[in-house]
Amino acid sequence: MTEQEAASLTGTERSPASTRHLAGTSPAARRVAGARRNPSVVGYEQTAPHWLRVIAGMSWRLLVVTAAIVVVFYATSRVQLVFIAVFIALVFTAVLRPVVDALARIMPRGLATAFALLLGVLVLVGMLTYVAYSVAGQWESLSRQFTDGIDDIISFLEDGPLPVTITNDQINDWINEGRDWVVQHGGEVASQAAASAGSVVQVFGALALATFCSVFFLARGREIWLWFLNQLPARTRESWQTAAGAGWYTFSGYTRGTVIIALSDGALAFIVLLLLKVPLAAPLAVLVLIGAFIPLIGAPAAMIIAMVVALAANGPLSALLVGVAIALIGQFEGHILQPLVMGRQVSLHPVVIALVVTGGTITAGILGAVISVPLVAVAWAVFSKLRRLDPPLEITDVPDPAEMTPVEE
Structure with missing residues (x-):
């Protein structure tokens, strides 16, 4: 088709000078020139500013991602x-995978999986049994200490140096x-208790299903992942493998880092509570x-629960020492254990963690x-692995704003 015919179809007239001018240009240049004369030819919109087109493009993409x-x-x-x-099955798999791999060197992997799961159950049951035995053994002395501690607290509230005094009659009122409220709302309390009983059944059901899934993840995890990859197109398998490797x-x-840190915190808290002679140190x-x-x-x-126990059993000074000790354990965890154990596997800023935990709590409670934190950490790891960054700027590449001169028009 000649340029004259194209001009007649598009409704534009070209002068011989403009035709000669475009004769030696590239096809892309001719399309741009034609779009400027008639935007409907190639859909090029000249009426909206460039910044508005960029924001609009980003907006609809963000809306699609948000909808997904x-x-x-x-x-x-x-x-x-x-x-x-x-999720629990993946947690079990992550914790027990090193144990299964070690046992699989001397026995079949299925048997190694059974031994690892049995070992985990024995550790958990043994811990709970020890806690129950400790509570049962100290229950009588603890009840007496609690009674004395509560009397001391009431005396402190009545005759202490606080600017506000609380009498025993007010406490009885x-x-x-509270007793009257329980009587009036007995039906609601009973219904909530029934709902809690149903939640307990769901928890045990989730644990049973998680254990069942963990057996296959530990024993046949590689085969399951291979089957999943074979369902994907060949051109996308490498990206999925890269993303899955970074995420896992x-x-x-x-x-594993959280388990190690939790065990360390529990051991340190147990030692501190024993030294301070706080009852129920193990629980x-x-x-x-x-x-x-x-x-x-x-x-x-x-920390609050431990301080309440120490306050009721040993007095305000013991409660204060328990609070300070557990706070110091938290600082030791945040500044030493977290960087040492986690390393660079979880690189989230504390501000991001606070926002993520708050959002997760608002959305789904405890x-x-x-x-929320492991999910966001995995998402960020996958995104960081798949994205392509331009070379980073150095400090010498950024001019000092105080030395910059205005651009002359």
Whole structure:
């Protein structure tokens, strides 16, 4: 088609001079020139500013990504029990994988998996048994200490140096009001207890399903992953392998590191509580251990409970010492154990962790606080592995704003 025919079809007229001018140009230049005269030819919009077109493009892409994330969260909420079970199974797999690999050198892998799971169950059951035995053995003396401690606290509130005094009659009135509230809301309390009983059944169901999945992840994890890769197109398998390697490296490092840090925190708390002669040192140490799995929330909660026990049993000074000691353990964890154990496997800024934990807690409660950090750490590791960065700037490449001169028009 000649340029004159194209001009007649597009509704534009070209002068002989412009035709001669475009005769020696490239096809791309001719298309740009034609678009400027008639934007409908190639869909080039000249009326909107460039910055507005860029923002609009970014906006609709962000909307699509946000919609995809919302769909994933909605689908997960519909099968929450399955998601929790798979997550726990991955945690079990990350913790027990080194043990299975070591035992698989001297026995079949299936038998090694059975031994590793049995060892994990024995450790968990032994820990809980020791806690129950400690509580049962100290229950009588602890009850007496609690009674004396509560009397001391009441005396301190009545006659202490506080600017506000609380009398025994006021405390009795509060107890009576609490009793009346329980009587009036007995039906709601019973329904919540029934719902909690159902939640306990769901927890055991999730643990059973997680154990079942862990057996196959530990014994046949490589075959399962190979089957998944074979379902993908060949051109995308390398990217999936790269992303999965980065994600599993981060998740397993975070999980094993958290277990090591939790055991260290529990051991240090147990030693401190024994030295301070706080009753139920072992159960409180286990509580500190469990609290280490909940970022930013678990450690303060465990510290408050330990301080309450120390306050009721040994007085305010003991409670203050327990709080200071557990706070120091938290600082030791954050500044020494975390960098030493985690290393570069989980590279999230503390501000990001705080925001992620807060968002996870608002979205899914305690469960969200527990799983939000490893999920975001895995997502960031995969993104960092797959993205392509331009060479970073050096400090010498950035001019000092004070020395910059305005651009002359």
